[in-house]
Amino acid sequence: MKRVVCSIVAFTLLTGILLLYFSQTAAADILGRTYINAPEDNKKTEDPFSELDSFTKELPTVKEPQKKADEKSKLTxxxxxxxxxxxxxxxxxxxxxxxxxxxxxxxxxxxxxxxxxxxxxxxxxxxxxxxxxxxxxxxxxxxxxxxxxxxxxxxxxxxxxxxxxxxxxxxxxxxxxxxxxxxxxxxxxxxxxxxxxxxxxxxxxxxxxxxxxxxxxxxxxxxxxxxxxxxxxxxxxxxxxxxxxxxxxxxxxxxxxxxxxxxxxxxxxxxxxxxxxxxxxxxxxxxxxxx
Missing domain, CATH: 3.20.20.370 (Glycoside hydrolase/deacetylase)
Structure with a gap:
């Protein structure tokens, strides 16, 4: 009986370790880089949201509509x-x-x-x-x-x-x-x-x-x-x-x-x-x- 319990516990621990490993690997793939091993040269890693930042920079700023409003309000x-x-x-x-x-x-x-x-x-x-x-x-x-x-x-x-x-x-x-x-x-x-x-x-x-x-x-x-x-x-x-x-x-x-x-x-x-x-x-x- 003790052997069975030990086997179950060991199996559960092994399963947990494997799930943790694969979940981290999948997350790293989604973000486009590996988080487990830190860069050896300790340089700053690329921001995984940099593409999102560049996208938002291309969006019209709040000044655009204001500029158009100013032009409309300009007197002849x-x-x-x-x-x-x-x-x-x-x-x-x-x-x-x-x-x-x-x-x-x-x-x-x-x-x-x-x-x-x-x-x-x-x-x-x-x-x-x-x-x-x-x-x-x-x-x-x-x-x-x-x-x-x-x-x-x-x-x-x-x-x-x-x-x-x-x-x-x-x-x-x-x-x-x-x-x-x-x-x-x-x-x-x-x-x-x-x-x-x-x-x-x-x-x-x-x-x-x-x-x-x-x-x-x-x-x-x-x-x-x-x-x-x-x-x-x-x-x-x-x-x-x-x-x-x-x-x-x-x-x-x-x-x-x-x-x-x-x-x-x-x-x-x-x-x-x-x-x-x-x-x-x-x-x-x-x-x-x-x-």
């Missing part, structure tokens, strides 16, 4: 104008006055000819300058000022404000102010954003610092290299009391603005014949040109 230029109407303008009051404006100046290829026409007809305009161009052509910038025209801020290097940081935006404005100051003796309070683009955060900063963002409601489209007739039509067919007209007095390499220069005398004469007074942007808006 039209909505920004309504929300910040005292800071962001495209036209003046409904009076028989019009402001002619010229961007991307000074440019020795085109700006002097525009100045000659304006002088001949006794018209004062607003020139939105790039700070870098002012530094490159200070005498021409001084001529704009000396002949009674208003100089506005059109950034230093002409970037799209939508694509730069707030610190870069402020730098573009401030560096242009410093370029203008020795020539004009004042810091312009009018800013025209390149391409007419601006963000809400930039608008808030501009409002806090008493700037006026000045876009336009009549576009000559002269930057396309249009001829005289096309420029005249684009301006005269869209002008109305209080209009701000966008033209260019400079541009990049290969720019063609002869159409603007040739059209200017006809535009001036036609507007005057219609009873319009041609004024600067600060005059049109009833604001100071500087601080």
């Amino acid at each position: 230029l039209g909505q920004l104008r309504k929300k910040y109407k005292s800071t962001f303008v495209t036209n003046g009051p409904n009076v028989k006055r019009i402001a002619l404006t010229f961007d991307d100046v000074p440019d020795p290829r085109f700006t002097p000819q525009i100045l000659d026409v304006l002088k001949e007809y006794g018209v004062k305009a607003t020139f939105f300058v790039n700070g870098q161009r002012v530094l490159n052509h200070p005498k021409l910038a001084k001529r704009i000022h000396d002949e009674g025209h208003v100089i506005g801020n059109h950034s230093f290097t002409h970037p799209d404000f939508n694509k730069i940081s707030m610190s870069a935006f402020k730098s573009e404005i401030k560096k242009t102010e410093q370029a203008i100051l020795p020539i004009t003796g004042y810091i312009s309070k009018t800013i025209r954003p390149p391409y007419g683009e601006i963000t809400e955060e930039q608008l808030i900063w501009a409002a806090e610092h008493k700037y006026r963002i000045v876009n336009w409601n009549v576009d000559s489209l002269d930057w396309k290299g249009l001829n005289k007739e096309q420029v005249v039509t684009n301006i005269l067919s869209n002008t109305r009391p209080g209009a701000i007209v966008l033209q260019h007095g400079g541009g990049g390499h290969g720019s063609k603005l002869q159409g603007t220069i040739d059209a200017l005398p006809e535009v001036i004469k036609a507007l005057k014949n219609q009873g319009y007074e041609l004024v600067t942007v600060p005059e049109l808006l009833g604001i100071e040109k500087s601080k």
